[in-house]
Amino acid sequence: MEVDFYQQVFQVVKLIPYGKVTSYGAIAKYLGTARASRMVGWALNNCNIGGDNIPAHRVVNRNGILSGKSAFKGEHVMKDLLESEGIEVVDDQVKDLKKHFWDPFELDKELQ
DNA sequence: TGCATGACCTGAG
DNA sequence: GCTCAGGCCATGC
Numbered sequence: 001m002e003v004d005f006y007q008q009v010f011q012v013v014k015l016i017p018y019g020k021v022t023s024y025g026a027i028a029k030y031l032g033t034a035r036a037s038r039m040v041g042w043a044l045n046n047c048n049i050g051g052d053n054i055p056a057h058r059v060v061n062r063n064g065i066l067s068g069k070s071a072f073k074g075e076h077v078m079k080d081l082l083e084s085e086g087i088e089v090v091d092d093q094v095k096d097l098k099k100h101f102w103d104p105f106e107l108d109k110e111l112q
Numbered sequence: 113t114g115c116a117t118g119a120c121c122t123g124a125g
Numbered sequence: 126g127c128t129c130a131g132g133c134c135a136t137g138c
Contacts, residue, residue: 005135025121034121035133041119042135048119061120068119 005031009043012104016058019085020102021094023062030104045071057081064097 008031016022028037044056048071057078061067069078069092079089088095 023121024119028120033134036135037120037133038118039120039134039136045119056119059119062122066119071119 005033005039006043006046009040010047010052010054012107013044013047013054013056013059015104015107016055016102019087019100021058021060021064021082021087021097021100022102022104023060023064025062026103026105027059041068044068048072055081058085060094060097064094066092066094 009027012022012027012030024037024040025034027040028034031040033039040059044054044059045068047054048056048068056068056071057066059068066078066082066089069075072078079092082089082094087100094100
């Protein structure tokens with residue numbers, strides 16, 4: 001197994017702008033493995049445990065739900081981090097997901 | 113080697 | 126418009 005996949009995931013997550021969030025599917029799609037969106041979650045889970053500075057709190061599922069909050073030290077940590085970035089979180093869910101959503105492909109657009 | 117599970121997504125009813 | 130079931134890939138036992 002190439003760890004490149006994980007590195008790619010970490011890279012994309014690190015590139016998420018301040019105050020923005022994205023979804024596992026978007027990242028998976030960006031990496032060319034749209035059907036392996038579950039692996040993105042695994043990668044983030046491992047990276048979070050690893051202790052790397054990955055803003056995994058900016059990654060939510062399609063509905064904007066903080067499905068990975070349990071991977072953090074505390075239930076409130078993820079919510080706290082998001083709120084500190086100006087993102088409203090209600091009931092473990094990002095409010096106005098459309099407003100704060102960030103697509104990795106936008107990065108390519110900017111680069112091009 | 114094989115089965116079961118997971119921070120999900122998409123399509124059909 | 127919402128709910129249910131299937132599928133995808135990698136990892137662990």
